[in-house]
Amino acid sequence: MQLHGWGRFPGVTAELLEPPTRESIQKLFGTKKKHGPMIARGAGRSYGDSSLADTVLSSRFLDSFLEFNATTGIIKCGAGVSMGALLTVIIPEGFFAPVLPGTKFVSIGGAIAADIHGKNHHTDGSFCDHVRSFSLLLSSGEIIQCSRDENRDAFLATCGGMGLTGIIINATISLHKVSSVFIKRNSIVAKDLDDCMDLIDQNEDSKHSFAWLDCLARGKSLGRSILHLADHCADGPQQPKSRVSLSVPFGTPRFFLNRLSNKLFNNAIYEMWKHRKNPSIVNYDSYFFPLDNIRNWNRLYGSKGFLQYQFVMPSSSAREGIREILKIVSESSTGSFISVLKKFGNANQNLLSFPTAGYTLALDFKNEPSVFPLLSKLDEVLLAHGGRLYLAKDSRMSEDVFKAAYPNWERFVEIKKTLDPSNTFVSHQSMRLGLTQ
Amino acid sequence: MKILIIGATSAIAKASARLYAARKAQLFLIARNEELLIELKEDLMIRGAHSVAYYVLDLSNQKNHGEALEQARQSLEEIDIALLCHGSLPDQETCENDYNRAKEEINVNGLSIISLCTELSKVFKAQQSGVLAAITSVAGDRGRQPNFIYGAAKSMVSTYLQGLRGKLLAHKVHVIDIKPGLVDSPMTSKFDKGLLWSTPELVANRIVRGIDRKNHTVYVPGYWRIIMATVCLIPEFIFKRLKI
Ligand SMILES: Cc1cc2nc3c(=O)[nH]c(=O)nc-3n(C[C@H](O)[C@H](O)[C@H](O)COP(=O)(O)OP(=O)(O)OC[C@H]3O[C@@H](n4cnc5c(N)ncnc54)[C@H](O)[C@@H]3O)c2cc1C
Ligand SMILES: NC(=O)c1ccc[n+]([C@@H]2O[C@H](COP(=O)([O-])OP(=O)(O)OC[C@H]3O[C@@H](n4cnc5c(N)ncnc54)[C@H](OP(=O)(O)O)[C@@H]3O)[C@@H](O)[C@H]2O)c1
Numbered sequence: 001m002q003l004h005g006w007g008r009f010p011g012v013t014a015e016l017l018e019p020p021t022r023e024s025i026q027k028l029f030g031t032k033k034k035h036g037p038m039i040a041r042g043a044g045r046s047y048g049d050s051s052l053a054d055t056v057l058s059s060r061f062l063d064s065f066l067e068f069n070a071t072t073g074i075i076k077c078g079a080g081v082s083m084g085a086l087l088t089v090i091i092p093e094g095f096f097a098p099v100l101p102g103t104k105f106v107s108i109g110g111a112i113a114a115d116i117h118g119k120n121h122h123t124d125g126s127f128c129d130h131v132r133s134f135s136l137l138l139s140s141g142e143i144i145q146c147s148r149d150e151n152r153d154a155f156l157a158t159c160g161g162m163g164l165t166g167i168i169i170n171a172t173i174s175l176h177k178v179s180s181v182f183i184k185r186n187s188i189v190a191k192d193l194d195d196c197m198d199l200i201d202q203n204e205d206s207k208h209s210f211a212w213l214d215c216l217a218r219g220k221s222l223g224r225s226i227l228h229l230a231d232h233c234a235d236g237p238q239q240p241k242s243r244v245s246l247s248v249p250f251g252t253p254r255f256f257l258n259r260l261s262n263k264l265f266n267n268a269i270y271e272m273w274k275h276r277k278n279p280s281i282v283n284y285d286s287y288f289f290p291l292d293n294i295r296n297w298n299r300l301y302g303s304k305g306f307l308q309y310q311f312v313m314p315s316s317s318a319r320e321g322i323r324e325i326l327k328i329v330s331e332s333s334t335g336s337f338i339s340v341l342k343k344f345g346n347a348n349q350n351l352l353s354f355p356t357a358g359y360t361l362a363l364d365f366k367n368e369p370s371v372f373p374l375l376s377k378l379d380e381v382l383l384a385h386g387g388r389l390y391l392a393k394d395s396r397m398s399e400d401v402f403k404a405a406y407p408n409w410e411r412f413v414e415i416k417k418t419l420d421p422s423n424t425f426v427s428h429q430s431m432r433l434g435l436t437q
Numbered sequence: 438m439k440i441l442i443i444g445a446t447s448a449i450a451k452a453s454a455r456l457y458a459a460r461k462a463q464l465f466l467i468a469r470n471e472e473l474l475i476e477l478k479e480d481l482m483i484r485g486a487h488s489v490a491y492y493v494l495d496l497s498n499q500k501n502h503g504e505a506l507e508q509a510r511q512s513l514e515e516i517d518i519a520l521l522c523h524g525s526l527p528d529q530e531t532c533e534n535d536y537n538r539a540k541e542e543i544n545v546n547g548l549s550i551i552s553l554c555t556e557l558s559k560v561f562k563a564q565q566s567g568v569l570a571a572i573t574s575v576a577g578d579r580g581r582q583p584n585f586i587y588g589a590a591k592s593m594v595s596t597y598l599q600g601l602r603g604k605l606l607a608h609k610v611h612v613i614d615i616k617p618g619l620v621d622s623p624m625t626s627k628f629d630k631g632l633l634w635s636t637p638e639l640v641a642n643r644i645v646r647g648i649d650r651k652n653h654t655v656y657v658p659g660y661w662r663i664i665m666a667t668v669c670l671i672p673e674f675i676f677k678r679l680k681i
Binding site: 001023064066067068075088089092 | 459472473476477480485623626629
């Protein structure tokens with residue numbers, strides 16, 4: 001069948017396996033192995049080809065909760081459980097996910113494999129920092145327990161390892177206790193990039209922080225943005241209200257998102273926020289998942305899909321580097337029109353995890369031929385400033401750029417060889433990046 | 438709310454059980470795989486169920502139906518809703534050429550449900566209340582070449598439920614026939630999925646809604662009512678030539 005990631009590019013023909021139980025997944029491996037190289041797939045919310053291969057193994061039926069201690073806030077669940085389902089179960093008990101991405105439709109397995117970050121990376125680190133342990137099915141058919149103490153190498157390689165070490169079957173996660181699921185949000189308008197970064201630096205105490213950046217602004221207002229700071233309310237109801245959701249039923253014509261519509265949109269947003277009162281109290285889902293109630297918004301980019309370019313640059317070079325990148329993008333005819341800027345805290349020890357101390361920027365590009373040379377140009381600027389790209393968003397980075405930016409790749413390959421000597425776990429991405437043959 | 442789910446480890450049943458768990462229901466599950474039942478029990482408790490008990494049974498063996506339902510009745514004390522979900526999608530060719538295989542499939546998809554309904558009717562009549570809901574299929578609406586053994590079993594159940602609905606009316610017992618169209622579940626893992634396919638979660642949602650509203654026949658999603666009405670309108674001299 002045809003499969004693609006969230007960016008709808010690239011699309012591939014693949015055999016999709018959806019074993020209904022853990023046992024039936026295990027039977028696919030070891031001596032009875034019938035299938036060739038394959039990769040795990042959770043909710044398919046990575047943008048590019050991370051969860052694409054000739055054979056794709058879905059975790060969709062590993063969707064059970066296994067243990068929940070509502071006193072300690074430790075939960076064990078199958079890798080196919082979605083972040084949304086997790087929230088539904090834990091919120092009534094006064095807990096919250098330690099790290100949330102920009103959509104609740106990711107799976108726990110995908111969250112571990114990409115070691116996802118949230119708007120609180122500067123305060124709480126990334127998702128795997130809250131993962132106590134998980135069980136990993138190896139290509140031998142054996143299931144091993146991994147934690148910081150047990151099979152440590154496998155733990156460090158699997159967290160952020162994009163499914164290349166094995167199939168995560170279930171995981172045990174430490175939750176955060178929260179006073180309320182309502183969020184007190186302060187939204188501050190920044191007139192340019194320096195202003196925005198200063199404001200981010202000055203507000204590091206806020207638990208959650210990110211900025212919407214207008215990529216079409218040029219010259220003096222290059223990098224004008226709205227910084228959204230947030231903390232949980234001190235008290236208040238634990239139950240969120242449900243929201244109405246809309247859906248984009250099919251791919252819109254490619255001209256739907258064009259420069260003029262984007263410019264009008266950005267100006268409108270900017271004006272709107274300028275006049276908003278602070279602070280405002282909002283449901284957690286409208287702060288964390290602003291796009292989730294427009295189902296399939298990825299179809300807005302047309303049938304050829306889109307690419308996301310998310311990078312991080314160390315604090316020392318970020319101001320200069322990001323300015324350069326924004327300049328190139330705003331002058332190109334193929335601009336991203338909105339992007340998200342946020343500050344990361346320190347890196348963890350996982351071998352391929354994306355976050356490192358510095359600033360991260362995510363830019364969306366409609367898939368058109370001119371985008372590829374543009375992004376290669378951005379890669380050069382990125383490397384020159386000591387930055388790297390996020391694997392969960394990548395669909396086109398070259399092997400050289402990857403290896404230059406992820407110095408631990410060799411150690412990762414060594415560990416992968418011991419865990420997966422038959423080289424069973426292979427994605428289109430891992431082949432492109434030279435992580436597997 | 439006290440709910441009995443039979444064939445509880447099916448994808449659609451699981452999704453339905455989770456919706457009832459979120460409503461803090463008391464659940465009793467019957468299915469044949471104990472390991473999966475243990476896991477489902479824990480999952481439903483975490484999702485909010487008030488209590489969960491189960492009974493392990495291969496449903497093709499009618500002999501034990503009475504015993505299983507007695508356990509359910511004792512555990513729940515009163516049954517508000519019984520939802521029958523088990524089923525099997527056989528290989529049509531095999532069944533056409535081997536009567537014993539056909540009989541087994543008709544037993545699982547048809548007779549086993551009738552046996553359970555017979556016993557459940559007694560329980561519900563004694564209670565003078567309850568909802569009996571069974572999942573049949575749009576495949577029962579007209580015998581089609583690719584799956585008429587399965588279809589015949591499902592239509593047997595649908596016809597049976599229609600009659601039973603009338604019989605139980607006087608006892609304040611409501612009977613619902615749920616007819617899903619194409620559902621992306623383990624049963625159909627080998628099919629290529631397209632536009633007309635729904636998820637087990639969506640089907641579960643409609644089942645629970647249909648039960649809440651006390652509908653009679655629930656097509657899931659609703660457009661299958663129109664599709665099947667159209668299919669039924671095709672004149673036989675044309676239909677017999679169609680391989681759909
Ligand atoms: C709207 C939107 C907003 C986002 N915002 C953020 C954000 O703020 N921060 C962030 O970090 N990311 C963000 N992401 C990216 C997303 O969090 C990651 O791509 C995540 O990995 C998606 O999880 P998934 O279950 O969809 O995984 P998939 O896309 O299905 O797979 C992603 C990777 O995980 C591996 N994998 C999945 N399941 C398993 C398993 N059981 N065992 C082993 N490997 C497995 C796959 O092999 C693949 O390499 C966003 C994505 C979208 C669409
Ligand atoms: N999927 C569709 O497209 C579709 C369409 C219309 C109607 N339906 C009906 O919907 C219902 C649920 O199916 P599903 O889609 O959720 O598929 P499923 O997940 O494959 O469920 C089928 C269930 O039936 C159980 N079962 C089969 N034979 C049994 C037996 N002898 N004893 C006990 N349990 C038995 C199976 O148990 P094990 O797990 O132990 O094998 C399985 O849990 C079925 O009645 C099906 O006919 C499905």
